[in-house]
Amino acid sequence: MVSPPKTGPPPPGSRAVSTPTPTPALDSASNPTPNPTPSLTPPQPMAAPSIPNLLGRLGNGPPRSGRGGRRGVGRGGSSLGGPTASGPARFAPPSQHGGGMSGKMDHSGIIQSTDTDAALSRMSAVDLGLLQDPFAQYFAGDGGGPAPRRLPIINRGTYTRTQGLDKIIRAFLSGAPSREATPEPSPQAVQTPSPLHVRQIVSLGAGTDTRSLRLLAQKQPDGHAAFQNVIYHEIDFPTVCARKRNIVQSVPTIRSLLEGPVTQHTPLAGAIGIHRSWRVGLGQGNELWAHGLDLRELAAGSGSSFSTNTTNSEEGRSDVVLAGFRTDVPTLLVSECCLCYLQPPEAAAVLRWFADRIHPQPASLAGLGVVIYEPIRPFDAFGRTMVANLAGRGIQMPTLAAYPDGVAQEARLVREAGLARAKHRTIDQIWSAWVAAEEQERVNRLEGLDEVEEWALLASHYVVVWGSQGAYFDTAWAELYEQ
Template sequence: MSAPSIPNLLSLRGSRGGARGRSRGRGGHPASASSSSSSATRDATIQGTDTDAAVSRMSAVDLGYLQDPFAQFFVQSPAVGVPVRRLPIINRGTYTRTAALDRLVSSFLSGGESGERQIISLGAGTDTRCFKLFSQPTQAGLIYHEIDFPVTVRKKLQLVSSIPSLRAIIPNTKLEGETWSSQQLPNGCQYWCHGLDLRDLLKEDRKSIVGVRTDIPTLLISECCLCYLEVSESSNIIKHFTDRIQSLSVIVYEPIHPNDPFGKQMVSNLAARRIRMPTLDEYTDPHKQEARLRNAGFNSTQSLTIEEIWKKWVTAEEKERVDSLEGLDELEEWNLLAGHYVVAWAWRGKGFEGWERGLG
């Protein structure tokens, strides 16, 4: 499991353009030794997209698109490889997606009454958002959960334990089974990292995830995670949380429009990497993404494509700054690419006043 920038579909531009998904989620359970092997191979392929995410994030940071002092620690491992400079169109995509998620998360944390709040990031992989949030002294009462494959979670623990800059932010880690945590962070914050296949949440005997609170406003984040699951699995995983948490919100970032010429090429590129996104065939446009969240039990829904977010949420001054970093000649191609990704968000219950005031 993991999250992406503007993922795997960007291999459309060739090897320099690289994709950057973040592996998260996957298909159904195997029924035989052969299918078990196939499932394991697919899971490994999805996990590998997290490397693309780390490299693309580092490219955007190196060139000045983003400020993220923690990105460097996730591209130095031999398993990740040498940092690669992505094409301008991809760097802009990474920047815009990150800016959108940052804006939504910030509004969630600052909106409404003060008090404890909870974030649950599905398929977090090498995501650095938790480090950025916990490094801010004003952030209090935050309980942050990350869920990913056990192998990915163990690697993250090794990094945090071995790198002083990370260990200073998340100290005194405690490992129990496939979950490690730091429950006594400054300002009443907690961090939990769960080694868990999301499909295991669908088992009848599955208990609630350790450390997850059900009595405080909670934000569920899926950045190209649930799209790797079968549609029914994706829906039931969301249901796992809606059944337990009343004041709940969700952010979903996924590709859309698979049936036009550009979308068909994206799907073809994914297939070449043996990657399939079942929800892409089901939730093909922003309206269907919003309907998906309403059907999941959320009262209020909104969505914007990455193209719309660049136009509406990025100020003129910031656009000028970003343009000055590399310049972008392929504006038509940028609009086409950015129009094929959507950020949809929804909420119900109390604690989402910032979102209710409108972000779109």
């Protein structure tokens, strides 16, 4: 049971948000003393001698000599107006989205620059052999120079976060239909898959993330697609989506996967602006959609040049409509360090936008799942230093104080997304419990980790939380909820 929150003023450097002060940290193994001792309070930015200064060491190690420059078209830091080295205090997740910094027009650019850090960190893990991702090189352009090698502790974090999220997402895609009788397939059903067999993923702030290509291009031993009839939506800023479209269209390795040409989807007639959505088929009923959209448009429900559903206006719902988005199929919402950049009310409104549209129905498998990866524990000594170092780069995460631990993150999904159940695991718990012993040995052989205590400390400050409603998820995620 979580003890009641302590009272008192927020720690220096924290944002003023309408949330309770934090509960003690859940991970007692990495933080055995819930209340910081006087010697640790409060550290100044970049000056906490009792804490390993990991946050100032997230830059590159020596470049790997075994690889040349980036092959194919890439996404460099300069194109986003931000640095590519020394990533922010996170395991470089590949999904960043602007928001939450009202009145600071350059903050979106700063957040977009962290996606470059993410792509380079992912490439570092791929170069080492920790991750298998044939598409990463095309999204980690760095001007043709050698691939930057991240520090071992960062490579370990990138690997573990990817493994944890992949496990949850694969379980969703592999979930079997309910035990209810399903109709026999017909030619029409082959052309238009039944909702019983279609699944949908929405990745918020997808950026250069390659998960859609990795999953939908995966083959079974017999050569058939590992996953079929998957609708994969990615949402990010218009310029980011346009850049990704150019890579998909221009790289032969990716172009060979496409079922047909990339098609543009324009805003409403009379709207002014660039084409903000595009779609491409990937075969076997799989579709990839990209939407150039600021998530705050979903939260605000106005000012969008997408399309408008006037039938929902009387219900007070957002009028933004995502092209190709279905409400009658199991849908998984993915946020990797994305919603944390929004103000808490905005982040909650984004979750509600999807929850309002997808309701489990007795006659269908429609249901909603959410998986979020974010930093936590901003109020302990290490967390305060983490927040201060992020602020030094102009990065603020308003939701970090609002949902300071795993229990608060679970409650968030139940309260704000209306989900029936939720669970969380920190990154260090995922490494210990979800990565098999033989796989841990393989990773250690490829790159040993001397900073074991530093790893436990840093990894305990990041969490993966997932939750759901609906019978489909009850079956697909049954083992995950029991672990």
